[in-house]
Amino acid sequence: MKNNGIAETVSNANLQLAIYTATGRLITKRQTAVADAVLPNYQELRSVANEIKRHTIDHLDHYLEQFEAAVQSHGGKVVYCQNGTDVADFVLGLAKERGAHLVVKSKSMTTEEVDLNERLEHHELEAVETDLGEYILQLAHQRPYHIVAPALHMTRYDVADVFTETLGVQRETEPENQTKIARSVLRQKFLDAGIGITGANFLVADSGAVVVVENEGNARLSSSAPRIHIAIAGIEKMIPRATDLAVFLKLLGRSATGQPLTVYTSFLSGPRRGGDIDGPDEFYVVLLNNGRTRLLADAEKRESLYCIRCGACLNHCPVYRKIGGHNYPWVYSGPIGAIITPQFHGVGKDPWLPFASSLCGACAEVCPVKIDIPKILLALRSEVKQSAAGRSRVEKASFQVFAWVMVHPRIFSWLGAMAARLAPRPAGGAWLKKLPRAFAAPPLAKWLSQRDLPPPAPKSFRQLWKERQGK
Amino acid sequence: MSREAILSQVRTALGRKSGQPVPPPPAWPLQPGSMDTPARIELFTSRLEALNGKVRRVPSTQDAAAVVSEILAGRDAVAAQTAFLEACGVSAIPGVLWGVTDPAQWRQACATASVGITSASYGIADTGTLVTIAGPSEPRLASLLPPVHIAVIPAASILCSLDELFLTVPEPAKLSSSMVLITGPSRTADIEQILVRGVHGPGEIHVVIVEG
16 A cells, blocks of 8 residues: 555645545536436436446447447458557557557557557657647656546646656746647647557447547547557447447536537547548557456456446545545546456455445446446455455454354443443543543554544443333 | 457356347437427527537528638638538638648648638537538548638538437448537646647637528
8 A cells, every 4th residue: 555645645735625626626517517407317317328338248249249340341450459468569560560650649548557658669669648638647757647637636837847848848837828839749740640549438339430539639630630540448348339329428528527528529430431531541449358358257346347437436536535546556546446456456456445435425326327336345345355465363353253242232231331431531521532541552543633532421322222111 | 369369258257158149238219309490500509609619690501601701811721522511602712722632632731721611410409519420522630630610501400419410320330430529619628627728629610500
């Protein structure tokens, strides 16, 4: 557990303010966009989105094959990849064959997941992020702080520093001018690049299409300016029909940024067709496994794969809002990160992760595809406790004692009376404030450093109840 | 190799056999549009204006060119070559590059032009969206590379909602390899959540609705 990182984040007042303001704004925007007055069938849409995802994931082999055949029928090619090495090998091989030296990339969590940029650059293929937030992060050598708002933690002054240091431009602190700087640098990259790489928000099985939603236009440029377009997506991004987008598009933009539709929604189903004077000559869809089939095998937690990466659970999570995105062990942060990371990496790798939640349930309430995140967290906690990493003799023994006491009412009430008698009673019925030195062991003292205990009641509930019955 | 391995891992995980039949996916009825044309125009206009798009209405195709010239205000432009734009007289506006068919020349023209003029297959009233379906006469880059985008569309092409779009075009891949929904000017809020328009796509968008 990166204790230091968490302590640093929590004690950094500016960062706390940045996270709270940004996520707070996203919460309000979402609320307005899914309100009854503007989207009366929001709850129905969530239910049907969940059903469509369940159906698709439960029959994924069928839809993968249907998707592949449709892509081929329009002159595109599907490339199945088991892991990041496969993806990098494919892109590098294609770049070499076609003589491409520059790749433009639009925002994709899937490529972050396999460290694609590093892999390509290791082999001297330049890969440039073109989403403004991602571009800033690439220059600053950081990973995304948030699924949807990657540079949420940076101020305009941080951005000014990054631009002056890496681009050698004059210091500029106005976001509008900073955006212009990025636009002019990246515009040339779009025109020079041999390959454009995008992610995909959806893979549409009946059409062999990838759907990419965005606000800036960089995904449109990446997919239509270079000669080659490669879309990289996890196999779970599938939906059966183009018409299902009428459900999912209504949910995605609203849940992510409170937009009824993002500025651009591209439905791309192959290379340019006969007579077209622009658009890519070659179209590839990389379908990535990278451990997803392992999640698929677990029927109880399979719904983790329904996620459409809107980021709403991050914005609403009291833990994410405190500790931020960089203290999670992998690229996926927040509640969704807390449930998928242990499933991808095994519960033994970061056994603390499923416990970093108050189980308040806000994530499940806002999830547009109704993933029961708290239920999965509990299942993962139980797995951790059964694994070597989480097993604790003391804890197990304590719970055995607890269970025994709970099924023996007499012992329970006797212990209760004893505890009430022994508990310190500060004068005048005041709250406990602090523990007597004998009890001030780290866990209790730490707990009390942020909270207090009321004075013990003179009579227990059971006693009161008994007296009442006696009347 | 990976293909067979992944498909077989998926099947094993799901307990399915190759070619095993699949029940139909859950049904979700799409709502047909219910508004009349004037109401659609009204809604489209208010939605797009809320996003800082500009909307102009003209009574007939004869009046379109004058409004487009007014918006151009002397700036140079590239234009898509649809029959509708030609009927609107866009091809004859001075300063509008019309009739480019060479891909390299087209790309160069879009990269340097101040304004891109296109039509659109549909509008969506509910969200203030333009639906562009790429084809030989409606290329991709005119609505993307220039900093300003002007779209001229017939009022009759404005649909009510996303549902009506997918009722009208249930299989977009049959028509084109690219269908793009454009909802307002390009924007970002990646720095301190401050809204900046025109980051990569056009920062300014004008829609001329031809009612006749």
